[in-house]
Amino acid sequence: MNQNNHPTDEPVEEIENEESLQYSFETIKLATDNFSEGNKIGEGGFGAGYKGRLSNGQDIAVKRLSMGSTQGDLEFINEVMLVAKLQHRNLVRLFGFSLEGSEKLLIYEFVQNANPRKRANLDWDRRYKIIGGMARGLLYLHEDSHLRIIHRDLKTSNILLDEEMNPKISDFGTAKLFVIDQTQGNTNRVVGT
Template identity: 75%
Template sequence: MWNVQNVSSNVEQFTEDLRSLLDGLKNKAAAGDSLRKFATRNTTAPDFQTLYALVQCTSDLSQQGCNNCLDYTFGILPQLGDLKKGGRVINTNCNFRYEIYLFYEATADAPPSTNTTTATGGNESNTSRTVIIAVVSSVVFVGVIIISIWVLLRKKMAKEKEETQPLSEPVEDIESAESLQYNFETIRVATDNFSEENKLGQGGFGSVYRGRLFNGQDIAVKRLSRGSGQGDLEFKNEVLLVAKLQHRNLVRLLGFWLEGNERLLVYDRIHSNCKS
């Protein structure tokens, strides 16, 4: 969901300020304990504006899992085309929001106050807190229902799609492969629409392009040749197997994109010199 207003001036500075703000909040939220992975903060934006942001992960995620989830969710921003003055993205296990106005309770991320209050003041504070908790609980409950329906529909569609593919033996915990799937628009923007300037080389299995995600991470994208005849399930099994391989001499596989005949593999380009 996005603000209808575009950032019309100092776009690059606004983007840099927003990216710095979100990255800082991501690290703070990811470092939270098992009960709270949540952070809010504001910063000064161009044209005397104040930029507010909030990020959150579900408490079951590890620190690395929270980082990965937010990195993927932040990557949706470049898909907007013109940068908006505000917006929010709600993923299954994490979400974030930013605006040029204060949209959260100012004390949401502050330590508890040590000041004492009168009996009347305490009652008023408790009443306000009760109302806020009730409203937030209702919103969260509705959000969980919507997300659950969305997840069930996605699983049903994936199951129907897999049933049309040739039978094969799936590897254990194949559902975890879905967490490695990138958004095609994110990859397209990162590689400047697979431009020739970003092309690193070409081999028998396809072309390789360099790219950079919204969060600044350098990647190498292998665009596999079409018409290989390999089924979607076999491809996911292979991706999951390669992603589990960890070795200092191997380029780390970050994820993939799969739809129809389009198959993309996304690698970490920080410690690699991938040219074929």
């Protein structure tokens, strides 16, 4: 739990161990229809994104990290454990991961984009609320969370609007994790999705 307890923050559930966050590769492969092109929702510098549906009916977004990643398995798991504890209503939530052989997958909540008609009719009041939500999410990352994370790739495609037009910051692919009193980042410490 962060020290400032802003009303927009959600309570942080304690994560007991990595097994509670780990999904089998077969489960995610099945959920995404074998990572089919029809389920592909994006491509970034760190890998492709897919929409999926778990057997319990929950929609998920899956980031399939590039095979060329130099991050070791233990470092990957440790960083997933840290990032999974970040919970704020203006951040896309990380549910877990899958690690099998050279396959590294990150499993997120799926954010259903707002209806295009709603997006086309943005008045200034709604825009102001979206900007405020983005600022609250960044403040949480930079100041209020138990980690200090600098996003470093904030752009319009990394701000998702849910069905109610609430902004959620996504894609921490180039985010940097900082120690609380650290003033300069170690470029080898990349927290990634």
